[in-house]
Structure formats: structure tokens, C-alpha cells
Amino acid sequence: MSNQTAVNNVPTIDVSPLIAGATHAHYQTTVEQLASAAHQVGFAQLVGHNLQEKHLQLLEMTKRFFALPMEEKMKAYIGNSNNHRGYVPFGEEVMASGIPDTKEAFDLSLDLPANHPSVTAGAHLLGPNQWPQLEGFKEAVMAYYDAVFALGKNIFRAFAIGLGQDPELFLRYVTTPPSQLRLIHYPHNEAAVDRPGIGEHTDYECFTLLKPTAPGLEIFNTAGEWVPVPYNPDALVLNIGDLLQLWTNGYYVATSHRVRKVKEERYAFPLFFTVDYFTEVKPLEAFTKPGDAPVAGVVSGEHLRAQTMQSFQYMLKRLKNGEATLPDGALPYYSLGREASTL
Template identity: 60%
Template sequence: MTFTSIPVIDVTALIVGADERDAVVDELGRAAREVGFAQIIGHGIDRTLIDELKGAAERFFAESDDTKMSVYIGNSTNHRGYVPAGEEVFAGATPDHKEAYDLSIDLPADDPDYLAGNPLLGPNQWPTLDNFAGPVTAYYDAIFGLGRVILRAFAETLGEPADLFDRFVTTPPAQLRMIHYPHDPSADDRPGIGAHTDYEVFTLLLPTAPGLQVVNAEGTWIDVPYRDDAFVLNIGDLLEIWTNGTFTATSHRVRKVAEERYSFPLFFNVDYDTWVEPLDRFVGEDGPRYDGVRAGEHLFAQTAQSFVYLRRRLADGEIALPDNARPLYSLGREAQRSAPAV
């Protein structure tokens, strides 16, 4: 379907267990099928946690380049740390005009998966900055908890038990990105972040200014209006695969960021080894439209193709893509318009 606006959904009933819960589940399902995006309000996240997260980000990105590069993501073995401008390049895009700090579930240094060389699990690479790790971790825990609630609602709207996916969420590589878009007077001529889909199950985004756009079935880019009381929710690659394309990982980008802007997406994911393939209820006589993928391998393969330091490691033979790695930008609404899924 061709959408022209982004729905706003009040999820209070999901948080408090009110009688209107079924209606909210239906709204989420309709948004996932028809748009792939929604703005959710009534989410219950404490405003203090949000303000303290923003303060931590402002302090970190105001540090010198040398200080930020002391936790450069290329120094890590599990994709954690500072991402300088130009480090991440999406398919067909110019280098993004942004900087970021990436973290995920903070596992101990003796975690067996980390010691075994898992490329996405393990400890975070924290900067030596006062009052940073505490508020960032507090926000991560809160938004991840909201993600669990949304995941159960998605299971229900698919006609499955609410706990369908729960067993896959123990120590997932669910990444929180703290992104800084500097003031850019030439923003009309250059994207802040290139068009892409998100590689995980879904995303819960907290922006501080407008700039986000999503593409509809006709290829028209639609602005997501900025609301300071909402999280932007969008479907990721894995839900598109699980639903055999019934839910769509709608492509999106950031444009015209003339003002300074921060954004904080949580890429909600399932455990690294989770096998994701179309659910039986969505597979017709013609069979599945999508091959199955291992959740963590799909995330790593897409990440390795878009980060300069990982592409360098690929070229040097230090790492390798999984055998069934998809090329960048092979899922989502734009990909569906141009070619059949595989």
C-alpha cells in the first residue's frame, strides 16, 4: 500500500495492561503491514532518563577528536566504540556526515562467546568520562524493556502466542547508537545518513530534531514529523523475513540536517544464533520468498559491508562474511519494488 503519513500510536495500554490492549496490538500490526513505521507515545519511559542520556551524549561529542578516538570502534573486536564521520557508508551513498558512539548489551570480559571470538558480543568500550556509563546504561535498560513489550505485541498481531519470541531474547546483540549530526550549512546537498533498512528485528528511535524520511511504495520520500514525546518505531530485516514480507523493513534516510541534531536508535534484536525464516502461516503454495538467516550473522554481514574498518579487515582476510550473506540493501520496500526477494 502507498502511505503518505506516519501513524501515531498510543501504547499506554500495552504498558499498564488496560482493556484497550487488543486495539493497540491491531494498530501496531496495521502500521507494520502498511507503512513499516509508526510513532509511539504513552511509552512510559521516564523523561529524566532521556534528559540524562542526551546530556551524556552532548558531553562525549564535545570532547576532542583525540579523546573520542581513544575508544575508536576499530580498536574493538566486537564492534563497540566511537564512529568518526565517514566511517560508515551505505550502499550507493556518500560517506555519512555524522559521528556516533555504539554500544550493546554489556557482557563481562570473561563471557564465553566473547572469548570464543564472537564479533558482536562482549563488553562495551566505555570512554573515561564522568557520569557517562551510568545514565547510558540506565536508558539502555529502559528502552530495551520497552522493546520486549513491543516484541510481544508483534507476536500477537501475527496471530501467534505473545511469548513466541521470548526464548530468543537472552543476550542479544541489540545495539544502542548515540548519533551526533553537527550543524551543516550545506545539508541540502548532502545526506546526514544514507538510505537503508535496519538489520535487526525493529528499531526504537529517539530523535532530537526533524530530518528523518521514509520511502513509500511509489518511491516517494515522506517526512517523519518530529515529536518530543514519541519514539519512532520501524520494522527491521528480521521481521520482514519472519513474516515473509507481510511486514516490510521500510527504507529510510536522514536529510537536510542544517541544525545540530542527536538521535538515539535502539536496534532491538534476538540472540546471535537465532535462526530466522518465514513462519509457516505466511508461506503459501509458492513457498517462502526469503531464505533463512542466522540473526547475528545477518547483522554482522551487513555491518561488515558498511563500515570502513571492517571492509579493510575483509580485504586483508582477517574476517570473512558468512556463506549466505546478503548484499547491502537487499531487503525493504525499495528492494521489493525493484526485484523479488531471495
């Protein structure tokens, strides 16, 4: 990581060649741009993704859901789920700052029946979604999920090629992953100028594809500064997560980020792309040198579950009451990422 710099700009990359496939004339150039952004910044803005129509449908249904009375939303409360799916009310989630976030959310993933083999094998974060009684909501949400997940597979392949590795290096571990889509609502709030809308953190998974509807996102650069990410209404924001940083021994970097000074109403739709639950993630041999101190690996789903259990109120209550325990070898909350390494 010695050639990383104090980057103040997040690059914009046209990913249409990745969607077109390896025969596209600009495929390799796009791969190189993506790999450079993952190494230097940990962030990029992606255009040419063709998700606009499905995003508009998703946004309309999301607004309808969050406009429901609280008692209706709480019928799908995430604490009623055994696999972390459903409505997240204000104050439910606490990030590294220790201050509850000023947002509400709806969390979902692959909609699998309880008797699916991946669920019965003990993958705690897999299973059925909770759905509100809102006509058209499930259909619009899953249509967007499927489309952005397909884009994520193209990006994951490009990440492997950008490392000079087999294109299927990572995708061979993507069959039924607990890749989560969050529908997030930050309401209009004048008081939010002096507190986070969502606190500083790195994402726990491999990478994130975020569609926001307003500014507010900031990243923590190598100079130790919080830098705003300019809002581009046509772009998806890509950022590297903990697992891809670990897999590449820090070559692809998970940069801490936060949402600040949220006065206007804002919606955000991050897909947290990850690998199958029981995938062991540790530094690739190509990114280790003789004499390097050994770096402990993690089981991807257990890492995600451990971090989640330490940041949601309903999970923390279960831990306190002895109703749940952290996975063996669980890392402390917020122990990876660029900012965490400076604390």
C-alpha cells in the first residue's frame, strides 16, 4: 500500500464494458480503472450501469413503505426475524461513535425458504425475508435486488482480473451468499447538521454498490481527513469492504465512510455484495511475502454476523440476556478498515 496517496477525488468509471463482456474493446481498460480505484481510494462512482428504471420503481415503493404508520412498519420489525431481515426503526443501529443513527431502514437478502439446504446447514443470515402488506413492494424490491446483484457479479469478476488472477477466483464462492440490500431513509432534520446520519464505519462484506438520492457521503482518506463524495444522480457508489481488503492483504482497501449533515430528506440503497456464508477468507498467496506476519482469516458469514450482533440493539439485548453468543473468534466491532487502523 506504499504508493497509495491522500486522494481527495473519487473517480468516475463507465462500467458498460463490464456488462458487455470481455470481448468489448474497452473491457480491459475498465478493469484497470476499477482495480486502480480499489487500490488507491477504495471508492468509485459507476455510470453506465442501466439500473435507472428499476431504481425509480424501487424508490417509489420505498417512499410508500416509510410513509406507513409506525405500527404498520413494526409488524416487520427486524427483531422478530431469526435471520436479520425486516424493518429497522430509528435508533436501532449504533455505529462506532456509540451514537444511535438518525435513520430508519428495511433489510433484506436472498428470499430462501426455511428448509433450503443453505439455511438448514446453519448459515444464520440466510432464510426468508419479512415483507410488509404493501402491494407491489416485494416485486419492485426484488427486481432491483436481482439487477444490482447481476452487476455485482460482473464487478467481482473484474476485481479478480485486475489482480492478475483467474476471473472466477471470487465468483466460485458466490452461490447463495447473504448479500444484503438495505432501503434506508434519512428524514428531513435541521438538527442533523451536528450529528451523523450514519456513523463512521467500514462495510463488513466484499464490496458495496450504493444508490443514494442526495449528498451526504464522506470518506476518510490517507491524510486522515474526511472528504465529501460529490453527489452524481446517475452513479452508483462503489466501495471496498472488509473481506476484499483481507483477501488482498490490504491491496484493495476498505475506506471508512459516514453520512454527515443530512438536512434534506435522503434515501440510500446499498447492496452489500459478499460470498457464501462458510467461505474462509484470508490473504491470497500472491499478496503475501516471506517473513510477513501471519494474518488471521475469517469465515465470511460469521464475520458479518459478529459485526451485526455488536451494532444492533435487538442483538445486543440477546447477547446481554444470554439468548445468543458471538461466533468463535469474533473480531471486535469495527476492527478493520483504514480509519480503524489509525485509532
